[in-house]
Amino acid sequence: MVKYVIKRLLLAALTLFIIMSMCFILIKLLPLPAIVGNEATREIIERRREAMGYYRPIMEQFFLFWQRIFTTFDWGIGESMYQTQSVMEIIGQKLPATIGVNIYSLIVSIPIGLGLGIFAAVKKNKWQDHTISTLVMVFISVPSFVLAFIIQYVFCYKLGWFELHANNIETTQNIWAQVFSPAMFVSMIPAIASLAFGTIASFTRYTRAELSEVLTSDYMLLARTKGLTRRQATVRHALRNAMVVIFPMILGNFISVLAGSLIIEQIFGIPGIGALYVTSISVRDYNFFMAISAFYTAIGLVASIVIDLSYGFIDPRIRIGAK
Amino acid sequence: MTKDTLNQDIMNIPAEKFTFAQADKKLGDKKLQTKPVSYMRDAWRRFAKNKASIVGMVIIAVLILFSIIAPFVSQYSIEYSDGAYRNVLPKISADASGGFWDGTERYEGSLAVYEREYAMGVESGRIVVQKVYGRRTIMVEGQARTLYSYRRDTYNAVGYMFQTITRDQFQALQDYQDETGIQVIYPMLDKDEMYASTNANYWYQTYAEGSSHAGEAVFDEDGNYIPLYRTGRASSYSLYDSLRIAGDPGIEDPDSSDAYVYYRVVQGGVEVRVLYYEYYVYMNGFEPYFIFGATGTGGDLFVQVASGTRFSLMLAIGVAVVNLIIGAIYGAIEGFYGGKTDLIMERILDILNGVPFMIVAVLFNMHLADSLGVVGALIFAFVLTGWIGTAATVRMQFYRFKKQEYVLAARTLGARDRRLIMKHIFPNALGTIITSAALYIPSVIFSETSLAYLGIINLNNPSEGLISLGSLLTSGQAAIATFPHIMLFPAIIIALLMISFNLFGNGLRDAFNPSLRGSDG
Numbered sequence: 001m002v003k004y005v006i007k008r009l010l011l012a013a014l015t016l017f018i019i020m021s022m023c024f025i026l027i028k029l030l031p032l033p034a035i036v037g038n039e040a041t042r043e044i045i046e047r048r049r050e051a052m053g054y055y056r057p058i059m060e061q062f063f064l065f066w067q068r069i070f071t072t073f074d075w076g077i078g079e080s081m082y083q084t085q086s087v088m089e090i091i092g093q094k095l096p097a098t099i100g101v102n103i104y105s106l107i108v109s110i111p112i113g114l115g116l117g118i119f120a121a122v123k124k125n126k127w128q129d130h131t132i133s134t135l136v137m138v139f140i141s142v143p144s145f146v147l148a149f150i151i152q153y154v155f156c157y158k159l160g161w162f163e164l165h166a167n168n169i170e171t172t173q174n175i176w177a178q179v180f181s182p183a184m185f186v187s188m189i190p191a192i193a194s195l196a197f198g199t200i201a202s203f204t205r206y207t208r209a210e211l212s213e214v215l216t217s218d219y220m221l222l223a224r225t226k227g228l229t230r231r232q233a234t235v236r237h238a239l240r241n242a243m244v245v246i247f248p249m250i251l252g253n254f255i256s257v258l259a260g261s262l263i264i265e266q267i268f269g270i271p272g273i274g275a276l277y278v279t280s281i282s283v284r285d286y287n288f289f290m291a292i293s294a295f296y297t298a299i300g301l302v303a304s305i306v307i308d309l310s311y312g313f314i315d316p317r318i319r320i321g322a323k
Numbered sequence: 324m325t326k327d328t329l330n331q332d333i334m335n336i337p338a339e340k341f342t343f344a345q346a347d348k349k350l351g352d353k354k355l356q357t358k359p360v361s362y363m364r365d366a367w368r369r370f371a372k373n374k375a376s377i378v379g380m381v382i383i384a385v386l387i388l389f390s391i392i393a394p395f396v397s398q399y400s401i402e403y404s405d406g407a408y409r410n411v412l413p414k415i416s417a418d419a420s421g422g423f424w425d426g427t428e429r430y431e432g433s434l435a436v437y438e439r440e441y442a443m444g445v446e447s448g449r450i451v452v453q454k455v456y457g458r459r460t461i462m463v464e465g466q467a468r469t470l471y472s473y474r475r476d477t478y479n480a481v482g483y484m485f486q487t488i489t490r491d492q493f494q495a496l497q498d499y500q501d502e503t504g505i506q507v508i509y510p511m512l513d514k515d516e517m518y519a520s521t522n523a524n525y526w527y528q529t530y531a532e533g534s535s536h537a538g539e540a541v542f543d544e545d546g547n548y549i550p551l552y553r554t555g556r557a558s559s560y561s562l563y564d565s566l567r568i569a570g571d572p573g574i575e576d577p578d579s580s581d582a583y584v585y586y587r588v589v590q591g592g593v594e595v596r597v598l599y600y601e602y603y604v605y606m607n608g609f610e611p612y613f614i615f616g617a618t619g620t621g622g623d624l625f626v627q628v629a630s631g632t633r634f635s636l637m638l639a640i641g642v643a644v645v646n647l648i649i650g651a652i653y654g655a656i657e658g659f660y661g662g663k664t665d666l667i668m669e670r671i672l673d674i675l676n677g678v679p680f681m682i683v684a685v686l687f688n689m690h691l692a693d694s695l696g697v698v699g700a701l702i703f704a705f706v707l708t709g710w711i712g713t714a715a716t717v718r719m720q721f722y723r724f725k726k727q728e729y730v731l732a733a734r735t736l737g738a739r740d741r742r743l744i745m746k747h748i749f750p751n752a753l754g755t756i757i758t759s760a761a762l763y764i765p766s767v768i769f770s771e772t773s774l775a776y777l778g779i780i781n782l783n784n785p786s787e788g789l790i791s792l793g794s795l796l797t798s799g800q801a802a803i804a805t806f807p808h809i810m811l812f813p814a815i816i817i818a819l820l821m822i823s824f825n826l827f828g829n830g831l832r833d834a835f836n837p838s839l840r841g842s843d844g
Contacts, residue, residue, distance in 0.1 A: 011670075015677040026686045137375075137829075141821040143769050145776060146814045149800065157804045262681070263773055267800070278777050281685050293682045301677050 005309065012301040020294050024065055028058045033284045037083050044084045048077055075294075076287035081279060087291045091273065093171050098272030100179035101188050102261055105195035106254055113200040114246070117207020122234065124212050132204065139201035145263045148194035152267065155190055162190050165269030191268040195261055199253060206249050210242040244315045252307035366754060369834040376830020382823035386632055386816070393629030398609045401630050401785050404622040405611075407484065407599055410806045411477040413616040413624075426613075427453055430475040435538030437471035439524050440480055442540065442548055446509065446526055446568075447598050449479040466535075478611055481599045483509060483523035489592040490562065496595075497565035499605050506566050507601040510552040510583035511594075523596050526551060553584040562586060562593060616808040619798050622785055628812050631792035634782070635820065638698070639767035642705040647760040649706070650713025655744055657714065658721025665718075676711050680770055681779075683707050688780050697781055698789070701774075705767060716759045720752035754835025762828035765821045772796070772817055792817050 032054060035042045049055070053064045068074045075087040082090045120132040139147075155161050167187040169178050178184055214220065215238050223233040265274035273292060280288035360368075370376055394400070414426030432440070437452070444450035454474040460467050488496070500507055509526070518529040518538050527548035530536040543549050550570075563585040567574050573582025586593040603611050615624035657668045684704040691700035724730060725748060733747050775782040775793025783794035792813045799810025 011673065012677075015674045018674050019678050019682075023682060023686065026690060030689055137825065138822060141765065141825045142818045143773065143821060145773060145796070146818050149796070149803065149810055149814055152800075153803055153807055153810070263777060266777060277681075278779065281779050289685070293679070296679045296681070297677055300679060 001312065005305075008305050008308070012305055015301060016294070016297055019297050020290070021062065021066075023290060023293055024062060025058060027286050027290065028061055030286075033080060033286070036080060041083045045077070045079050048084075052076060075291040078285060079287060080283045080285045081288065087287050090276070090288075091291060091295070093169075093175055094271060094273050094276050096175045096179040097166075097169060097270050098261060098265065098274060100184070101191050101195065101265070101270055101272065102254075104185065104188065104192045105199060105261075106250075108192060108196045109199035109203055110250060112196075113203025114207050116200070117204040117246075118211060118234075118239070120204065120208040121211035121215060124208075124215075129208075133208070136201045136204050136208075139197045140205065144194050144198050145267060147197050148190070148264055148267045151190045151194055163187050166191060166271070169271050188268070188270065191261075191264050191270055194264050194267075202253070203246075203250070207242065207246055210245045211238055214238045214241045244311070247314050248307045248310040251310050252303045362750075362754075366834040370830050373830045373833060375826050376833070379823040379826025379828075379830060382819055383827055386820060386823065387636060390629045390633035390636060394626055397614065397623055397626045397629075398607075398612065399623035399626050401622070401626050401788050401790060403626075404618075404620045404785070405603070406621045407481050407603070408478070408611050408613070408617050409619055409621040410802065410809070411481075411611070411613055411617045412806075413614060413808050413812075414478065414612060415614055426478045426616075427474050427476050429456070429472065431470050431472045433538075434469055434471060434536075435529075435540075437473065438540040439538075440475060440482075442527055443479065443482045443524060445548060446483075447506070447601075449476075449598065449600055451476050451479045451482075479600060483526070483596055484599045484602070485521075485523050485594055486597050486602065487589055487592055487594050493562060493586065493593050493595065496605065497563065500565045504566070505601055505604075506568060507597055507605055508563075508565070508585050509568060509596045509598055510550075510571070510585055511587055511596055513551045513553050554581050555584050562588075615812045616806070618795075618809055619802055619806075624795075624809060624812055627785060627790050627795060628792065628816055630788065631790050631795055631813065632816055632820070634789065634791055635768045635771060635817075638702070638705075638771055639764045642702060642709060642767050643760045643764050645702075645706055646710035646763065647713055647756065650710035650759075651717050651749075651756055653710065654714035654717025655721055655749065658718035659725060659740065659744055659748070661722070672711055672714065675708050678708055680704070680708060681774075684770070684774055685779060701771065701780060701782075705770070709763065709767070712763060713756060713759050716755055717752060720755050721748055724748045724751050754831075758828060758832040758835055761824065761831050765824040765828070768817070768820050768824070 032049070035045045037045070052068070053061050056064075068076075073088065077083075078085050078087060078090060116132055116136075120129045123129045152164070156164050165187075167178075167184050169175055169184075215234070220233055220238055223237050224230070228236070261270075261272065262274035262277065264270070265272045266278050269275070273295065276288065277292045277296075279285075280292065412426045412428055413424055416423065416425040440451040444452060452473050453476055456472040456474070458469050458471045460469050462468070496507060499505075512523070512526055518525040518532070525538075528541040528551055530539050530541060540548055552571075554572075561577075564577075565585075567583065567585075571583045572579045576582070586595045588594075600611065613623050613625065615628055618624050618627065653668065657665045684701065687700045687704040687707070688697065691703060695703070725743075730743060730747050733743055738747070771782075772791060772793035774780045775791035776796050778794075778797060781794075782789060782791035783797070784790065795813040796810060796817075799807075799813060802809050
């Protein structure tokens with residue numbers, strides 16, 4: 001088990017290293033973007049570029065890049081946005097909002113998604129099941145940004161219940177406290193809802209599929225014959241076994257949604273990583289681009305490891321890494 | 324039976340003594356009475372039974388037809404735009420009183436706006452104010468303001484415009500008027516007394532700027548608008564000799580000093596005041612008619628949405644086919660040879676699988692957009708990582724089938740690897756492979772529209788015939804409060820595309836692999 005975990009982690013680290021290296025080289029092959037801003041700023045950025053070896057051969061830069069990251073975890077400074085500020089610091093400021101909106105959406109999605117899934121499985125092939133399944137199909141297919149537009153139009157414009165954009169965050173004060181404040185929560189409701197619909201749909205789909213398979217298995221018949229009511233059998237036996245598959249899925253979702261809110265953040269002006277990433281691409285700030293790309297890649301890799309490992313934790317019968 | 328035959332040495336019967344016992348009968352298996360059902364036919368039968376997937380297929384067919392036919396149905400091209408008709412509402416019904424899809428909207432405006440739009444209809448008969456719902460008074464900064472609520476025809480509300488044209492064009496326009504009897508040119512206005520001298524719609528007397536009623540109409544004792552037309556004796560070398568509007572003293576006597584003046588000589592030609600709707604008909608030969616409404620620049624949303632749909636479909640299907648081929652070959656090699664080959668190839672896949680698509684798309688766009696174009700770069704980005712799913716599916720299928728007895732039998736009979744792969748294993752895996760390709764299509768459409776929406780990849784170039792549904796959404800979102808139709812139609816089409824391909828793909832999967840049925844809800 002430990003050996004397997006270490007193996008997976010090493011492989012993920014290697015993958016991350018290779019991807020970031022290729023990303024770095026591809027970006028360095030592009031011409032350096034011109035420095036903008038006032039003279040003092042330009043000079044600081046210019047000096048910083050000098051110090052980071054931006055004018056040396058690519059392979060040399062490559063080693064310097066990894067050296068900086070391995071020794072001081074320094075991803076450089078903002079060049080065309082957040083000029084002269086540390087990239088890591090800005091990302092640290094933006095991360096809470098992204099985590100906040102995703103956690104909220106998960107908190108909403110898990111009970112609703114599981115509840116609907118269980119309900120649909122219990123009522124399999126009745127009209128309740130058909131209705132839920134149809135809705136699930138629709139909400140899984142319709143892209144989150146289309147939902148976001150509808151929500152924005154109906155609830156922000158027509159009904160005027162919410163502000164068009166989420167509240168801003170004062171970087172001078174405690175960011176976490178601001179993100180999880182009630183006012184921020186209210187202003188993020190449209191974004192949370194846009195994210196939650198898709199997540200609810202996929203939770204419902206998995207729960208229904210798993211549970212309806214478990215419900216038809218032999219041990220359920222046994223549970224009923226030994227005198228358990230349908231409810232008892234479902235809760236005590238079926239649900240727990242279905243969880244073996246559902247729980248890792250939720251866990252994986254928990255991690256990977258951090259990368260999924262990119263568009264939603266942009267639409268509702270949530271001051272998070274996603275919006276930062278999109279801006280960094282359009283203004284060509286490569287330092288930010290590299291750092292956030294690494295972040296997203298790492299999240300994807302970690303998510304897949306956690307999903308695989310959690311199978312073993314939740315159900316010891318599943319031997320991980322066994323041949 | 325003779326004694327001779329009984330005593331015969333049975334081990335050494337000469338060959339010529341043998342004869343067929345049933346020489347006149349042909350022996351064989353009984354011919355099957357039923358028709359054999361092939362794998363594909365069986366799959367199709369299951370597919371056709373599934374209502375949801377048939378619905379999906381029908382929607383796909385409709386969308387494909389729409390994307391192909393729309394440019395022929397519509398009078399506009401993608402490149403077309405006319406700023407005067409920007410943001411006009413969708414219209415398929417010519418009857419403007421119904422209030423549904425007829426280019427009208429419920430509008431609330433101040434008295435000045437209401438009177439101006441009402442006046443347009445009075446002057447030309449192109450009625451803007453279709454129906455009045457009522458009025459209400461609100462307080463703005465301590466002053467009472469009355470707002471009028473009415474149904475407004477957005478096409479006719481374009482109203483009048485000052486146009487500078489050459490003298491030849493002026494003559495041609497007059498000939499057109501004489502020929503058709505349609506009034507296009509309206510009298511010039513007395514600019515000194517006009518409310519807003521650049522706005523050709525204030526043809527009537529208004530309260531002056533600075534008054535508390537600024538812009539509102541002044542009526543005569545009968546309650547009619549008081550025209551502000553420029554008058555003057557038409558000289559013998561007048562450039563205008565065509566239709567005159569009702570009430571023009573120049574109809575009876577063109578030489579009268581009260582006759583209306585229909586043009587003003589400016590440098591390079593004449594300035595005229597035209598009713599833009601009729602002028603538009605004269606210039607284009609057709610009436611303005613935007614089925615999905617017009618975009619923020621006055622382009623036809625219908626054609627642009629169709630073009631975006633076509634682009635999405637072509638890109639997605641093209642990419643899916645390419646990825647299908649690459650993935651099938653890669654997965655077949657992995658699955659068939661297994662062992663060390665499989666291990667190495669799987670590690671390569673692991674690395675590729677870890678690359679977020681966004682990064683690939685951005686990097687490819689930065690590097691290749693200049694040489695290959697934006698679309699080329701996008702295709703490369705999709706192809707780089709898109710085939711991994713197919714490869715994994717094919718690999719699984721190969722692992723499943725290669726150990727089966729019939730493959731072993733074929734191998735024993737001397738079939739080579741190539742034949743085993745192509746003839747024996749691949750056809751069995753085909754259904755699963757096609758399914759994975761069909762389910763890959765919506766994800767391509769999703770990625771493409773999101774990238775275009777975010778502006779990371781610039782797919783908004785109507786002048787070159789390239790537009791993505793995603794970039795239409797971007798422009799739609801900017802006007803979401805005032806003109807929701809610009810966002811609505813692309814959003815509906817994207818939603819339909821995604822739903823239909825998912826339904827279709829799920830149907831295919833159930834058809835090819837009935838044991839998986841219902842595993843998705």
